[in-house]
Amino acid sequence: MRVGFRTLFTLALCAAAAGAVIAHVAIDVIGDYALAHDSYDYLQHDSRALVGGVALAIAVLLAARGLSACCAIAARNRSRLPSAPLDAREPLAFVLAAVYGSVLFVPAMEWLDGRLDSAPVRHLDEAFGGSLLLGVMTTVICASAVAVLIYALVRWLIGYRDTIATILETLLSWSGGAVRCFACDLDRYRLTFRRPAPNALRLSKRGPPVAVLA
DSSP, X not given: OOOOHHHHHHHHHHHHHHHHHHHHHHHHHHHHHHOSSOGGGGSOOTHHHHHHHHHHHHHHHHHHHHHHHHHHXXXXXXXXXXXXXXXXXXXXXXXXXXXXXXXXXXXXHHHHHHHHTTOOOOSHHHHTTTOHHHHHHHHHHHHHHHHHHHHHHHHHHHHTHHHHHHHHHHHHHHHHHOOOGGXXXXXXXXXXXXXXXXHHHXXXXXXXXXXXXX
């Protein structure tokens, strides 16, 4: 089962956003010790929550789509699909796309922080914390790690898609095919009052009087 281009692109966008947020925090921390002038110390970083929220929204959307696909497989009760051979160019292109997106996201985040804090960023070095080399290297490392982690997780989920579909099929059969006691048709049964048998009168004790409705 191959992943479509739209799904890969959306995953790469999610990885780029998540990698940019992690890289932005890492540059801020590393710059405090490695740089004499850390430009990230003078701004409020509200863009981290914004970009992190975008990454989370994309992740939730993709998870919902994946769950819907598993439910569709479970509903059709399909047998195991043959796994497509893994092409080495696909993960490489995914990681490169995520890194490229993170390298664009990080200065854009700092530019947005500067605009919101009335302190516009005028140089590219400032957009990467005060050092272009340090900022780009940190971004590449963080974005690569996040992209590899996300791609490995997605491939693992795809590899076990049939197990997930089987579990969902079992859950659906339990909830949809089971007969619940409170779902019985009570109209089919009439409440009748029968007189007790003679031997029951001899063996049982006399009980309290019962009110009979006319």
